Amino acid sequence: MREPPREWHIDEPQARRTQPIAVLAASAAGVFQPIKNMLRISCPHCGIRDEVEFAFGGPSHVTRPAFEVSDAEWADYLFNRENPKGIHYERWQHAYGCGRWFNAARDTVTHEILAVYRMGDPKPVLPGAPRGRAP
């Protein structure tokens, strides 16, 4: 594990600050320090990194049913999603890092990442779940 970076808040109300577009674009090109408003994800293999290094893989724990199921059940597996307002158990890949996949439990309202766990591990038991407050 690398050194965890200094603390910062993902919730900083960046929207209220006025930024010249050129500064935003320059920071996109890495010229300036990144502005603080993105996910900081802890890869189980590499430590905490910026959101831009990761690829989102959709919900985790979706199990493929047997081949004999009805069309309705097959469609439920293919298309229907839990899509909770609160804790979402999801897959991420550290695409621009070690390349490995892992799971995270993230609050879809606060964007807070509550747990990171390995592919194949069961959903972690989180205190106070289900959560999520109105925006």
Place this chain on the structure above:
Amino acid sequence: MQRYSLVNVIRHALRSNTRWQPAWRDPQPQRAYDVIVIGGGGHGLATAYYLARKHGLRRVAVLEKGWIGGGNSGRNTQVTRSNYFYPVSSAFFDHSLRLYEGLSRELNFNVMLSQRGLISLAHSEHELETNRRWANAIRMNNVDSQMLTPAEIKKLVPLLNLHSRFPVVGGFIQRRAGISRHDAVVWGYARAANALGVDIIQGCEVVGFDLAGGRVNGVQTSRGNIASDRVVMSVAGHSSVLAKLAGLRLPITTMALQAMVTEPLKPVLNAVVISASVHAYVSQSDRGEIVLGGGADAYNSYAQRGGLPLTRSTVAAAIELFPTFSRLRLMRQWAGAVDVTPDTTPIMGLTPVHGLYISCGWGTGGYKAIPAGGDTMADTVANNRPHPLISRFGLDRFPKGALIDEGAASGVAH
């Protein structure tokens, strides 16, 4: 309803504008309604309006947990177009654009439709080929579209940099497309529905359904129970949460779609410009702000707050196209919780629960669909069968595999 007209403006001005009535009442919920519409966005309000106007239903309520237009209908970038690829999409969205063309008169409310044209850019020969196929498909669908050379584009949009990192090699235009005023659409439908007796009840959240024997008998709300055997769900990003209360699972993912505006300028841009490759679209609002939009954040979100990486890439793409805009300051950035389907086509029609109807999956592009969405949904509810224009938009297309992969076909989401 007090009509808005030049005569009335002068009459009220003479009385120092002290006698204008509120545009809609603030009624208490009644015990029962003929139809309850959940969600006071454009789709919910338009559905209620057409139920009252075209189908003679007078006891209709719109229940809105916050304030009307507080969801995506008041947060979007107002692009109003019908240049869709598949005939079934094109027929529906062009019906919508036609309704938009007469909407200010219909509602007696200026929705500020400005058909300034929408230009889709191609940045490579391959993209130009795809654009040509798309533009021709649109014409086959009886909707206007026309290929443009770089010189023609430059004439329409002088500030556009054709020789950017991804040079502009051509594009096509739908001249009838453009923008309109989102708040006016919401308020116009609300005012006109109210005038026909529809109760618009704000600050009223639906928290459960009264179900028995596979039918709906009413809803439970933060302001008590309300009975009705016909209930429409039109709550956009909250569709999965609401449908779950009725025991339904939906093929919807809720994501944050963001937009931003710069400080206002004098008129400099008289078209909507979309680039699917660099993924940004740009227009100028009637207040002079440059409106920038792009894609949605990749992950599920109900936060109504977009992440910075996408803000940056959108801005970077926009100033690549319009280098002069790099001098501008961003005034605001915001996001809405959009309801995205696997095929980016909306979900409209009946549900497995008798009397419960759904209008959702509008995702990143349902503002332009508000008039047609309301019109066809009202007809569907009044007759308890899908309106012909939306018969292929039902939930049953998923088990059938009859997806309408419009996003892939048209290559752009808005």
